[in-house]
Amino acid sequence: MSARLHCLKTSMETRTDIQLDHIRFCYGEVCAVHDASFSLPTHTLTVLVGPNGGGKSTLIKMITGLTKPDAGRITFRKGLETGYIPQNFAFDTAFPLTVEDLVLQGTLPRTIRPFSRYSASQRGKARQAIAQVGLKGFERRGIGQLSGGQLKRAVIARVFASDVNLIALDEPDAGLDVDAAKELLEILNNMKHQKTIVLASHNLNHVFSIADQALYVNQSIQTFASPRELQDKLKGGISL
Amino acid sequence: MIEAILNYRFMQNALYAALLASIVTGIIGTVAIEKKLISMSGGIAHASFGGIGLGYLLGFEPVWGGLLFAVAASGLIAKLPKDSRLKADTMVGILWSFGMALGILFIALAPGYMPDMTSYLFGDILSVSSEFIVYILIFTVIVVALFAMLYHPLILYLFDEEFAKARGINVRLMQWVVYLMIPIGIIVLVKVVGIILTIALMTIPVSIAKLYFNSVGKVVGFSMLFSFIFSVTGLSLAYYLNIPSGVCIVIVSTVVYLLLMFSRGAIQKRHHRQSVHSNSAKSKT
16 A cells, blocks of 8 residues: 555544554565554653664654655644654754754744844744743853753754644653653653654653553554553563 | 055055955854865865966956856765765865866966966965955855845754754755855955965864854854954064965964963863862862
8 A cells, every 4th residue: 555645634523633544664674663553632742662673763753754654644634733853963062052042943934034033922932932841041051061951952942932733752861861851751741731742762660650642662553541551561571 | 564554555455355254254164164064165165276277278367267166166066965975075075186287287278477376375365456355345245145144044054954954944045055155255265365275264263263152143253353353463474574474364363273272171171170179178068
């Protein structure tokens, strides 16, 4: 079956941002995702857990439209805008940029307006996003002077300041100490009231407490009635 | 020196050239450093020598030939696929030497005595004509206009191309703007510091500004200022000591950069030692 991407009607009864049906994605002979089906309800937080190479990152990229499936269907809600936060940043932290400059980038319009400057409303949006991730007071600080956790929060604020409805994060807690990871997940938990959040994570103990939906990804998807159920199964050492 | 500036046209032209070159330096130096295009800029500067030689051979203003070759070299590098980094590096190396070879060939083929090419290779700000000032003024206006017109999307493109793409910014347009600004800016610098020393003026003032400032606007502004100070200091040394101006400018800026970098490093070390000392004293109490 060829991959088809089209939009969900907004009049649907259950508001779902993205619906994935029987998705398959292969890197040559090796299939990272096979027959995966699930949906992301609006304003919920979904966590994807599973072993390395199980296909979590591939799914995250497909949700944001960066990668297209080889087979199956991904249905996006009409008007849905997605933001992606990768595990490792492609930018150089020695770049002369303050936290405020970084977050303001999220408010840039798609169409280039010559000689445009940031408006008061764009600055307001950026300040709000900075406060939301707990970086108030860091606006003028250079990004090179931030800790790993603070930088991740600043990048989340940049996506938050943009007009996306769904934020997909690949291992947002990777490389962070326990406290910084906890803090970051708490921020994401608060954000889900305004945006749909989906994240791939290894930090099982913390993510289960904030997730509305938890999926076990190991090439295919296993869904559970509640995140707690998946957590208990994993704790019990039950093979999934 | 001030008397010379007031009385001699060549000194006034040298000062204008230094000012315009400093404005260009702040912009294209920052762009090239942040987009990691310094090596490419070196290739473009050397490739421009082919065009300068062509100008001598065919009897037109060498700066136009230099500009043509620089833009063509930049376009060639920009057209290479992004995923083949080795090819881009190789192409820079080829254009670097091929441009120089063509320049020497064209000059050798030109009728009459072989002209003195030292001013193009090592720069001679004291020999800048009024006509040349008009040319570099036009080039400077183009670079400044492009930078000011596209400031925010351009900064995003330089910083995080992936996010710019995801935001729907036209990164292809940004790439072409960068690959157009750099060769135009390089041609301005060639007469001031010369082909061989262009990279020094593109990198040193920006690197100094980056030691102290964490916003692009300030880095650009202060690197313009530092570049102007270095150019005027180098110009004065060249005037009094009768040595090539480009060499003086580069030596002065390099010495200042090294002094600032080491003194800053020493200050940071001292602060670090003091904070460690005070922390250990606190923990004892």
